[in-house]
Each structure stands twice: as C-alpha cells, then as structure tokens.
Amino acid sequence: MSASAPVQAIDPVTGAPLPEEYPSATAAEVDEACRRAADAFEVYRATPAAVRAELLRAVARGLETEAAEIIERAHRESALPLARLQGEMGRTCTQLRLFATVLDEGSWVEARIDTADPARQPLPKPDVRSMRRPLGPVAVFGASNFPLAFSVAGGDTAAALASGNPVLAKAHPAHPGTCARVGRVLAAAVHEAGLPAGVFTLLFDAGYDVGSALVRHPQVAAVAFTGSRAGGEALMRLAASRPRPIPVYAEMGSVNPVLILPGALAARGPAIAAGLHGSFTLGVGQFCTNPGVVLLEEGAAGDAFLAALAEKTASTASGAMLTPGICRAYQEGQDHLAARGAERVAQGAEGTAATGASAALWQVAGARALAEPELLEEVFGPSTLAVRYRDRAQLESLLRSLEGNLTATVHAEPAELQEIAPLLHLLETKAGRLLINQFPTGVEVCPAMVHGGPFPATSDGRSTSVGTRAIERFTRFVAWQGFPQDALPPELQDGNPLGIWRLVDGAWGQQALFARR
C-alpha cells in the first residue's frame, strides 16, 4: 500500500494552502510505529507514577515555551481567534498538570487489599489485592475544533500517558502544522525523560488509511476519537470487527437540548436569550456542547423570547469555520432544516471568508419535530432550533424522542424545578451532564466533570473525556493473589509507601498495614 498524498493545511479564511507539507505515513511506517509503541509499553507501564507525572509537567512546560509559535500556526490553520487559542493552550497545560497531580495523589488506581485469613472455615481466605493498570498503546484521533486541548497533547493523550499507555496520535489533517509542533514538544519530553521514543508517535495522513491501520493493528489496545458521528461509527465498526476487539471512546454528535420553562422566561427572559445566543454562536458554534435544540412553549412569552433571540442572531457577525468541509456540512444542515419544515426566524451577517458561516435561528412546531426526528440531529455550527411544544405531554414526548447527548440544560424557577422533577429524572437518561440555569458550552476541567453521554453522544457512555476521571478510561483492573510484598506494586504493599487512599479489608484509609506474615 503506498501512502496518500502529503498533508497540507488550508487557510480557512482565504482558502489558500499554507506552507509546509507533512508526508503521509506508509503502511510499513504505521506497523513499525505500533510495534515500537508495544515495545515501549513494556518499559513505560513499569514506570513509577512520579515519572509519568514529571513527563506530563515537562510536556506542559515545553508547550508553554513554544506557545507563541504553536498558537500562531493553530490560528492560521483553524481561523480560531488568537485569544481563544491562548485560552485553549492554558487549558491544555492545565489538563496535563492536573493529571500529574492525580498521579501524585494516587487514589485513581483504586487500590484494594483483602488480607488473608488462613484459619477461615471451610477454606482459608487468600490475600487478594487489585488496582488499575494500563491497557496498552492508545490510538488518539484529535478533534478539528480544539486543535490544542482535544488534539495531539489534549485530554486523551494526557489521560493515556498518565495511566501508563503509549500514544499513537493521528495528526488532524486540518491542523497538521499545529500537530507537528505539539508532537515535537511531546517527543522531546519523552526523550528527555529517558523513556523509549515509542511512548509517543505522531503520524500524518491525508486520507483514512493510517487511521484505519491503527485501529486494526494487533498491538493497539484502545482508541480515542473526537469528531463526527460517521467517523466515530466507522472506527467503532473497525474495532468491533478485529479478531481481538478493543475499546473505542468516540465522542460524536450532540444537540445539547435546552429546556426553558415559562417561569424562567417570565423572570429573566432577556438574560436567558443573551446567554443562549452567546452559547450557540460561541466559536462560530463549533463546540460539541453547542445548544442545538431549544425547547420553548408555544405562546406569546416564547414568541417574545424568540424575537429577542432573533434580534441578536441577526446582528451576529459571520465567522470563518474550521475547514471547507465543516462549512459545507453546516450549509447542508441548514438546507435540511428548511427541507424538513423548520422556519428560519433570523440569520446573521454573511461574511467574506472562504469558510464563512452565518448564525441562524430556526423554529419548528413540536408535532413536526416528533414526526421528523431528523430535525433533532446535530447541525455543527452557529445555528439553533427552537422546538415549540404545545403542552406538558408534548414536551415529555419530545424529551423522550431525544437521542443521547453530552449535556441537557433546564432554565427554571425554583417552584418549577420541583414540578418538573420527573422530567429532570428523564433527562438524566439522555445526557452525561445536566445543567440548571447555566449554559452547556465551557466545560470545567475538574474531578467531578463528566463529558460523555449515551450513544450517539459517545460510543461508550460509561466514560468521560474531560476531567480527572478520564484517567480511568485506558485502564483495567488486575488482581494479585498470594504475592510476597516485594513482588507487589508499591500501591498495594502493606507499608503503603505512596501514602494513597485504599480500601483495606472493607475500610477506606491511607494507613500502612502491619505485616501479618
């Protein structure tokens, strides 16, 4: 198999190619990279947590050193504003350092110890200890819309490296120069830590061969992907059809429904309209948590709210989208809304960029949305659809008809919240994160965050791609039975040399065990 053409970035604003070409990897190069990653795994998974924490911190320092050049290149490749990219760079480094603190703290391994009882009847009780261990080389496919925080050194890479897995990153073809620069920082940090080069590999491809070969490779143990539903489902099928199926964490589409109840509308309609407008047009609507469906009661109050939102939408400047393909898909999504009977309430300014997109506000009757469920599918971009529900029964039907989402939001007054408790309860089955009186864009990177959700928001709703729980996704539990102390990982030794929280004979604590043998 010969490699695809080299990868070259396109300036989304001008439509012109940007300098620098990145050769697509050949099949032999992919195979070699996977074998090197597997070899590196034998070393890397045995590293103390402190070594991995220092690696993550070194990557963060390296990114900060190269930040100006990386951000400048990301700006040219993605058309994302410099200020936004500066924030995203900060978040990327924060994520890396956050996982380092998780490693320092140590309880993420979920160490458990059940000590032996040789006198137990009818059979002696064995000594059993267990904790999380890494899966193996992880193939990471970054997102177009976060060229830093969800790309080569993004959350999935940080989580995989933190828990002891080598990373095989596939450079996003829309921002290859950003990927190359970030990849150099990662490779240098791996080298300076004295770790095998196979701990981190960056591969380029203008087509799909490299990605497909990675997911099929016998040495690859897990896949992380952020992108379109079609792309994610293709990787899921590939992974499931392997002789040895492997986990896939694909983050795909989400309409992030927002329900606005009448009391909230009456109490603070203008503020909600301003917040919603800011949320659905933020970053030219290119957030996975973008609110794409707004549930709004029929009637005068909802009409007035929509009028306010329409005014803001109409005065929204055009923005350049990330790629020509994303821009085309946005336009098609708009056409589909119209073809399926939605009414365009307002449209923002048209722009001059090659990938320019206008904000759009749509509405449709609840009955129509129930009859045409495709209306409730994601349109990636600065557009939102107000679904006007007739009554509580229709609202419930609409909520039930939703697919899985990353988020679901309710704007309500306190008295309304109690009244709609059953609907909140229903929404819990439809999303990974529920919000009250806030907006879904802007995902806090913190221990409690869940950025995941039922299919098709993600391929595996049991996990999260943001927040410290993400360190768990590339691990499995391993138990050691009857092991002498010096053959156990430090996390499971009697003396608790790392001082981590553990569950010992059913009780949580950070204590050492007194030797029983």
Add this chain to the structure above:
Amino acid sequence: MSASAPVQAIDPVTGAPLPEEYPSATAAEVDEACRRAADAFEVYRATPAAVRAELLRAVARGLETEAAEIIERAHRESALPLARLQGEMGRTCTQLRLFATVLDEGSWVEARIDTADPARQPLPKPDVRSMRRPLGPVAVFGASNFPLAFSVAGGDTAAALASGNPVLAKAHPAHPGTCARVGRVLAAAVHEAGLPAGVFTLLFDAGYDVGSALVRHPQVAAVAFTGSRAGGEALMRLAASRPRPIPVYAEMGSVNPVLILPGALAARGPAIAAGLHGSFTLGVGQFCTNPGVVLLEEGAAGDAFLAALAEKTASTASGAMLTPGICRAYQEGQDHLAARGAERVAQGAEGTAATGASAALWQVAGARALAEPELLEEVFGPSTLAVRYRDRAQLESLLRSLEGNLTATVHAEPAELQEIAPLLHLLETKAGRLLINQFPTGVEVCPAMVHGGPFPATSDGRSTSVGTRAIERFTRFVAWQGFPQDALPPELQDGNPLGIWRLVDGAWGQQALFARR
C-alpha cells in the same frame, strides 16, 4: 415468529428427560418483557439504595427458604454433587448480601463534588457534582457450570439489581427447572418490595431466538454472559451491530496457565502435583478458572513431577459432565490435542454416566506449542496440557503467545520470583488475576477480586464479574451542574445524609459540606 419447542431438562447421568416443560417465549413476549423492564427502570432507578439493599437481602432469604428444593433440582439437572450445590447456594446468598452491604456503605457511586467559585477569573467556577447511575435493563445469560452463583440470581443479576437496573434473565436450557424456581423467588421478592414486576423477568427458550431478540431490543442497555467463546462472540457481534451499540460483558474461554519453576518443583513437587490435580479435576474440570496449560521445564525433575501427576490422573474417578453437548465438546477437545501432536500421559477411569468424562493429562514440547497455537486454546473439562519448555527464552516465547486469560499462576521459590520479575510483568498483560503458589480455581468473593481479563477471557477486560467491583459494570457517570440541593441525589447533597465517602474539592472524606449558598 413462532416460539421454539418448550425447554426440557436432561438428566446428565441417565440421559433421560426430566419432568416439567417450560414454554419458550415468543417474540411478542420478549418485546413485552423488554418494554415492561424499561417502564420499571423509571421507577427502580429512583429507589433509594436502602430499598435495593433490602430487595437483595429478601432474595437471599427467599433462596434459603427454598434451598432444599432448588438444590435438589439443580443436582438432577447438572449432575453437580449436592455438597457442591449447597456451597454454591451459600455463595449465591453471600453475594447478594455482599452487594447489599456495598449499597449500605455507599462509596461505590464514586460521588465527587467540586464546589462553585463565583469570583474565579477569568470565568466563574461552576458547581459540578457527579456519581454512578444505572444504565437500564440488563440481559443476563447465566452459565451452565454454576446453576446458582452465575445464573438467574447470580453475580450479574445481583450487580445489576444493586446498581438500579432491571434484569431480563434468559434461563439456561440445561437447568430450566432450577432457573424457574430461583426466578420465582426473585419475582416474589420484587413483588413484596412493592416494586414493578418488570424489575425482574425470566424468559425461557430452547433455541437462540429469545437471546438474540433480547440483545437486539432497543430497550436493553447492557448484556452479561458467561459461557463459550462462540456464544460470547455472537452476542458481541449482535450488540455492536445495533443502531445503538451497548456494552457486553461476556466471560468466555481461558486456559489459566500455571508456570512451575524448577526451584518450586524441587522444594515441593509432590504438594504442587496434588494441588494441581485437585484444581484441574475439580467439579469434572468445569470451572472457568480450570488450569488447562502447565508450563514445565524439560528434564528429569519435570518428568518426575509429571509422573506423580499421571499417577493421580490415572486414579481419578470419572464424573458426569453438565450436558451432553459439553461432554461431546470435551471429547472433541481431547481428539484435537492428539491430532495436533500432544501426547496423552495418563487418563482417568471411564464412567457409565451418559455424560461421563475421564480426566486426562497431556504433554507437548514447547516448540510444538509455539508452532501450533491452537494447542493453547481452552478444552473445557478435566484435562490439562503440560507444555515442556526448553529454556528461559522459549518460556518467554510461550508466555507471549498466550491469549488473554482470567488467571495466570506461578509456583516459585522466593529467589526465583525476583529472577523472573520480567515474566511476572509480562503475565500481567495476559490475565486479570495473578497468583503465586496457589491454584486458580476457587474465586474469593471480596472487594479486591478481579474475575475478568483480556480478550478472549472476557469481551471487556476493564470489568470483573466477581467481587464488589462488579457493581460498577452496569453504570455510567452522570454530572449535575448548578443544581439546587433538593434537586440533587442524596449522595451529592451538601449535608451528605448517607454519610458516604466522597471526593470534595479534591479531598476524600465523609463529612458534610457547610452550605455555601
């Protein structure tokens, strides 16, 4: 689609049908059962943990009340000895009560709270809280070899019910009468708890239609299976090909390699031979942790060990296997070992039961096993294969050639353990549980247990089907952002009314939070 013929059990000892027929469910009945389970989920997932704990305890009490009849029937259907089934009944009730104590203790939800900081720059920090929540109706396919502990009221049912999921159990066609009796106990406990009947449903089928319809049904959210690799892989394919793919926890084949090092052989060869013989012939070899491959160095010490093991094997009484199909598969497995060049070292007594199986000890040269990797596949039954390795390099090659296993065992003297540290490290990637100087059969039900392992031992090596961690398998994380106290689950409320361990602003504790709002 019309239903299959009724299910009728066969006495494995006589080959004659046992009384009682169980009608196979029709497609309409399966659909109705899944809808009822989905309706029941809306109620059941909102139950306090204490209600579910009491349900599990009521099931255990009900089983104890009916134990004599259930055990008698299981004995006739499975040919397993009464004493073994009494032990298994005890374990089944212990499992149910253990999950109840996990619910009482409460930390299994992994509650995390990150409190708000409205003054944070550049953006306010939101209040985010998260914990585990149930997935939805779980289809449970029990095992033939544990008609109680891994069947209708077994570990998967207990774990699913504990975490708030309704169960749709498919009765095992080899022990339908046991399933029916246990199912009645479960249904009665659900009824007496005032819960909807859809919380637990038992379905019979002489064929595969019901199982396949369950796995494909839109309302089914997860699948648990214990059985053959072919069966597990069929369910994995079905689940992956659904419009909305769902998790499958299939526990399949495992050869449970046992490595016996020369020092251990010299120090206590006869004791290891006795233990190994007991382990591979226990219950007519019908354990998923049965040691099917023994790695033994070439030479006189290994020969003497094998001679001792051969003597024990030759004097092993025949036992009745669980079903005619399992007995046929065992015989075919023996034929395959011979056809692939293994040498039969010893064979146990032949019996008269319709499903009678003789114990068998085989050996093969390491080079041959490397050339014929099918030799290292599971043969379910009282047979084990000694693979004679030539040197350390060949041993390492053999260990690398192993597929994923539930367990891997090493018998070694202390000095040898240090010397083979790299091999122990390698074995960690091949199994869910590692043992030193013990035997893999007999799986302790405890917090630290991991009964899982890389494919093909299980479909999803991230999980365990035994021990309290199993409560996590049918859950996903959900986050609540900006919620008022009374709209939060009790586990996440400031006051910590359940007194559970939580991670609050990065610190573990059982304390209440002082109200900040």
